[in-house]
Amino acid sequence: MADPVTARRGLMLILTSPSGAGKSTLTRQLLQVENEIALSVSVTTRPKRADEIDTVHYFFLSPERFIQMRDAGELLEWAEVHGNFYGTPRRAVEEALSAGKDVLFDIDVAGVRQLAAMVREDMATVFLLPPSVAEQVSRLKRRASDDDAAILKRLKTARTEIQAWADFDYILVNDDLDRAFMELRAILHAERLKQRRRPKLEALIAELGRDLDGILALGTLPAAGPSA
Amino acid sequence: MADPVTARRGLMLILTSPSGAGKSTLTRQLLQVENEIALSVSVTTRPKRADEIDTVHYFFLSPERFIQMRDAGELLEWAEVHGNFYGTPRRAVEEALSAGKDVLFDIDVAGVRQLAAMVREDMATVFLLPPSVAEQVSRLKRRASDDDAAILKRLKTARTEIQAWADFDYILVNDDLDRAFMELRAILHAERLKQRRRPKLEALIAELGRDLDGILALGTLPAAGPSA
Numbered sequence: 001m002a003d004p005v006t007a008r009r010g011l012m013l014i015l016t017s018p019s020g021a022g023k024s025t026l027t028r029q030l031l032q033v034e035n036e037i038a039l040s041v042s043v044t045t046r047p048k049r050a051d052e053i054d055t056v057h058y059f060f061l062s063p064e065r066f067i068q069m070r071d072a073g074e075l076l077e078w079a080e081v082h083g084n085f086y087g088t089p090r091r092a093v094e095e096a097l098s099a100g101k102d103v104l105f106d107i108d109v110a111g112v113r114q115l116a117a118m119v120r121e122d123m124a125t126v127f128l129l130p131p132s133v134a135e136q137v138s139r140l141k142r143r144a145s146d147d148d149a150a151i152l153k154r155l156k157t158a159r160t161e162i163q164a165w166a167d168f169d170y171i172l173v174n175d176d177l178d179r180a181f182m183e184l185r186a187i188l189h190a191e192r193l194k195q196r197r198r199p200k201l202e203a204l205i206a207e208l209g210r211d212l213d214g215i216l217a218l219g220t221l222p223a224a225g226p227s228a
Numbered sequence: 229m230a231d232p233v234t235a236r237r238g239l240m241l242i243l244t245s246p247s248g249a250g251k252s253t254l255t256r257q258l259l260q261v262e263n264e265i266a267l268s269v270s271v272t273t274r275p276k277r278a279d280e281i282d283t284v285h286y287f288f289l290s291p292e293r294f295i296q297m298r299d300a301g302e303l304l305e306w307a308e309v310h311g312n313f314y315g316t317p318r319r320a321v322e323e324a325l326s327a328g329k330d331v332l333f334d335i336d337v338a339g340v341r342q343l344a345a346m347v348r349e350d351m352a353t354v355f356l357l358p359p360s361v362a363e364q365v366s367r368l369k370r371r372a373s374d375d376d377a378a379i380l381k382r383l384k385t386a387r388t389e390i391q392a393w394a395d396f397d398y399i400l401v402n403d404d405l406d407r408a409f410m411e412l413r414a415i416l417h418a419e420r421l422k423q424r425r426r427p428k429l430e431a432l433i434a435e436l437g438r439d440l441d442g443i444l445a446l447g448t449l450p451a452a453g454p455s456a
Contacts, residue, residue, distance in 0.1 A: 005359065005401045005403060127423070130436070131233065131432075137449060141449070151449060156444055162440075165423070170422060171426055173233045175233060186413075189410075190415045191418070193411055193415060194398055195393070195398060195399050198399055204359075208357070208360070208364075209390060211360070211361035212383055213387065215380070216384055221365060222365060
């Protein structure tokens with residue numbers, strides 16, 4: 001990563017959507033295809049399920065340790081849901097970004113607002129919309145993990161969350177999964193090229209400046225070298 | 229363009245670079261491959277050359293007409309070069325953007341600064357760098373249209389222009405033309421998805437809101453329809 005042309009600061013790619021827009025599918029596809037991005041691992045106080053692995057799916061913490069981290073400013077965002085705490089640990093994200101790795105976040109509108117207050121410059125925020133409520137409901141029914149009451153609860157939350165669309169940098173409408181996936185990748189690839197993520201390019205600029213100064217001081221062009 | 233999902237406001241893609249970075253090649257490739265973008269046509273007071281077509285290569289104007297346009301605020305940016313005036317007409321750009329078409333600008337650092345003062349929200353600015361001065365000089369020599377004195381003059385201008393790199397949204401380093409071209413396309417595709425370029429999505433948000441309200445008022449999920 002010492003090469004100024006390729007060295008960069010990682011970015012936080014935030015993908016948010018109401019339930020049933022297809023976010024999980026897009027997230028899974030992106031992580032499969034793109035190498036330099038990993039899903040953010042949250043801390044939580046809820047009990048570990050049998051199929052979950054500590055440090056992979058979550059960092060499982062005691063409530064005391066969670067509150068300690070939160071109060072010490074070690075969480076970029078946090079929330080309490082059904083009596084359990086969830087949060088994003090600051091240090092792991094900072095280490096990834098400094099190493100030029102991107103971090104993907106699958107968080108809700110409230111979480112995005114907390115993050116934006118802390119680290120807006122590192123973020124690229126994407127809001128994913130379903131093309132219609134009919135399509136959204138049919139996606140939620142296909143999942144089969146929720147009964148009708150649970151789906152209605154999700155739709156109620158969605159009703160509030162879609163109002164936040166104007167706060168996001170980019171909007172995707174998932175009327176065609178392949179197209180939405182191409183669009184998400186274009187956003188990731190473009191955001192990596194942002195000037196503010198490439199401070200090491202200063203070294204290239206300095207080198208170009210020195211070499212131009214050398215030619216201009218002599219007042220004659222160099223003979224064609226091996227690179228000509 | 230009535231479909232709120234696809235309707236969008238066009239963007240101004242600004243590609244700026246010191247001479248010899250490969251900008252002309254990238255510009256030509258982009259215009260060949262991308263349909264919804266066209267090169268901005270400038271107005272000028274310099275005499276038309278034999279191989280140039282009025283309204284295609286430039287809008288050729290009298291100095292009186294140019295000054296009239298400039299003083300009436302009809303130019304987004306302008307400059308005087310070797311006694312001739314050059315400028316970007318505001319109305320043609322505004323009509324393209326309103327119709328959802330993108331406009332590509334091949335302008336210098338001073339032009340970008342003038343544009344940014346007028347229409348920053350519509351712009352995405354890209355600065356293209358050569359990987360080395362040796363490569364830059366060899367590109368300028370290959371062109372064969374300039375003698376050594378003209379190339380030295382270009383390098384002197386380049387020396388000043390590279391300092392402006394930090395003012396641009398995106399930086400490309402042209403050490404591999406195919407990669408730089410892919411990167412430029414990713415920037416164009418991502419910028420088209422920016423929330424602020426898609427005001428018509430308000431209609432989709434309103435429709436989703438109405439349909440969700442309908443379901444929530446009934447308190448039961450609709451039966452699976454044809455789209456399920």
